[in-house]
Amino acid sequence: MASWTAWLMTVLVGLTTLVLVSWVLDIIKRWRMPPGPFFWPIIGNLFLFGGQFYLTFLELGKKYGDVFSLKLGMRDVVVLNSLEVIREALVKKGNDFAGRTHTATGDLLSEGRKNIAQGDYTPTWKLQRKLFTGAIRAYASGHALEDHVQGALNDVIAEFSSMEGRPVDVEDHIFKLVCNVSCSASFGYRYQMEDPDFQNLMKISRDFFEVGSQGTLADLYPSLSFLPTPTKTTLTNMFAEFVDYFKRQLDQHMQTFDPDNLRDITDHFIKLQKEAEEEGDEDIKSLTDTHIRQTVADILAAALDTMMQAMRWSVLLLAAHPEVQEKLAAELDSVVDRDRQPVLADRASLPYMDATINEILRFGIVAPTAIPHATTVDTTLRGYEIPAGTWIMPNLWNVVRDPEIWGDPDSFRPERFLDDDGKVLSKPSALMPFSAGRRACPGEPMARADVFLLLGGLVQKFKFRLPEGEGPPDLTPDPKGGGLFSIAFPYKVVMTHRK
Numbered sequence: 001m002a003s004w005t006a007w008l009m010t011v012l013v014g015l016t017t018l019v020l021v022s023w024v025l026d027i028i029k030r031w032r033m034p035p036g037p038f039f040w041p042i043i044g045n046l047f048l049f050g051g052q053f054y055l056t057f058l059e060l061g062k063k064y065g066d067v068f069s070l071k072l073g074m075r076d077v078v079v080l081n082s083l084e085v086i087r088e089a090l091v092k093k094g095n096d097f098a099g100r101t102h103t104a105t106g107d108l109l110s111e112g113r114k115n116i117a118q119g120d121y122t123p124t125w126k127l128q129r130k131l132f133t134g135a136i137r138a139y140a141s142g143h144a145l146e147d148h149v150q151g152a153l154n155d156v157i158a159e160f161s162s163m164e165g166r167p168v169d170v171e172d173h174i175f176k177l178v179c180n181v182s183c184s185a186s187f188g189y190r191y192q193m194e195d196p197d198f199q200n201l202m203k204i205s206r207d208f209f210e211v212g213s214q215g216t217l218a219d220l221y222p223s224l225s226f227l228p229t230p231t232k233t234t235l236t237n238m239f240a241e242f243v244d245y246f247k248r249q250l251d252q253h254m255q256t257f258d259p260d261n262l263r264d265i266t267d268h269f270i271k272l273q274k275e276a277e278e279e280g281d282e283d284i285k286s287l288t289d290t291h292i293r294q295t296v297a298d299i300l301a302a303a304l305d306t307m308m309q310a311m312r313w314s315v316l317l318l319a320a321h322p323e324v325q326e327k328l329a330a331e332l333d334s335v336v337d338r339d340r341q342p343v344l345a346d347r348a349s350l351p352y353m354d355a356t357i358n359e360i361l362r363f364g365i366v367a368p369t370a371i372p373h374a375t376t377v378d379t380t381l382r383g384y385e386i387p388a389g390t391w392i393m394p395n396l397w398n399v400v401r402d403p404e405i406w407g408d409p410d411s412f413r414p415e416r417f418l419d420d421d422g423k424v425l426s427k428p429s430a431l432m433p434f435s436a437g438r439r440a441c442p443g444e445p446m447a448r449a450d451v452f453l454l455l456g457g458l459v460q461k462f463k464f465r466l467p468e469g470e471g472p473p474d475l476t477p478d479p480k481g482g483g484l485f486s487i488a489f490p491y492k493v494v495m496t497h498r499k
Contacts, residue, residue, distance in 0.1 A: 044071025073220025313364030
């Protein structure tokens with residue numbers, strides 16, 4: 001018994017010593033890094049956070065400035081808390097800050113960082129992004145994008161028409177809309193609401209959002225990645241279904257690929273990959289089927305996360321601001337005949353629509369801390385040292401809600417993006433809903449085109465208003481978005497056809 005007690009005491013003393021030594025070394029390292037709040041051993045600064053990281057960053061910035069450091073569990077984090085410091089890091093020193101965090105959740109969902117969103121900043125990743133950008137551009141240059149969006153929109157317009165005049169929660173229908181827009185773009189077809197595959201995809205996506213957005217314990221404590229926690233098991237099982245879905249889609253596209261009949265973005269990507277192989281590009285050898293599968297998955301994931309939430313914010317904000325909605329409808333009526341839906345060629349003649357989309361993306365910014373970056377090398381920022389592998393979290397929320405930049409940032413006012421003649425101003429550098437620099441979302445042009453077509457088609461057909469007697473809606477973000485997402489609270493709207 002005495003020997004067991006002695007052994008346990010030895011282990012405890014050893015572990016305590018290890019923790020204390022590690023803590024002291026972290027404190028010494030912090031002297032050279034940006035300032036920040038006191039952190040405890042093991043938990044770091046986790047005690048400061050209640051869920052919405054970007055709001056905590058906002059408060060901490062008032063004390064520690066535009067750039068400060070934290071410990072999230074065992075992870076070193078540097079927060080960029082102003083437009084100037086974000087641009088200095090992500091744009092001016094883009095290569096140094098172009099890495100991605102390595103986490104258990106991220107590695108699982110990206111099949112070992114094989115996608116664009118989570119991939120390491122390597123020659124393979126640069127080629128993958130180049131091919132993706134080329135595929136997006138080729139797909140969007142013809143009528144395929146418009147045809148696919150309008151087909152999906154017509155389905156939902158018919159569903160909305162059947163619900164006219166009564167308060168409804170449109171979330172499921174918006175999910176179907178953006179899912180079908182994305183599936184059409186990726187795979188060339190769209191679902192019906194009752195389709196079992198669609199219902200399963202919707203369930204997986206929602207489960208991913210609820211579970212995956214919270215992360216796992218191993219994300220903050222990498223040494224615990226071997227533990228089969230309930231969250232890890234749930235994510236692994238859900239992801240297996242997701243991967244199987246994309247494997248089937250990609251296999252079918254490989255078998256039926258016809259370079260003279262490019263149906264969607266996947267076909268365009270395969271074509272560009274084959275061309276790179278024929279041209280002898282050395283980096284193409286490292287681009288596997290997993291990379292292609294993950295690239296296509298990026299498109300669907302972006303739609304089901306970013307565009308889904310952007311459209312939910314759109315409908316809510318227009319219903320809450322009928323004067324904006326009426327200006328949009330009047331502009332559409334002056335440019336687009338009622339016998340057709342808006343097309344991308346109409347954008348130049350619809351400046352108020354463009355301004356409204358900018359304001360929706362600002363006010364309802366979906367990813368207020370973007371996808372966290374990581375430093376690729378030991379670097380410096382504002383005179384502080386930042387070691388390689390440090391997590392970098394740009395607080396975009398503080399930029400889009402900065403009163404010194406916007407004047408009245410908590411007001412929804414599209415006119416801020418128009419000049420005195422009603423023309424759209426050049427996009428200000430402070431508007432970065434898709435991040436900035438080397439890791440800015442390459443799908444931004446397509447996402448903006450999709451939102452333009454969807455919002456224009458809906459406003460052309462329907463008037464959205466809030467149910468009577470319910471008072472003003474809550475336009476603050478729902479805490480259910482977790483630390484990394486800004487989503488609208490659940491709401492209902494009443495839809496009526498425009499006369």
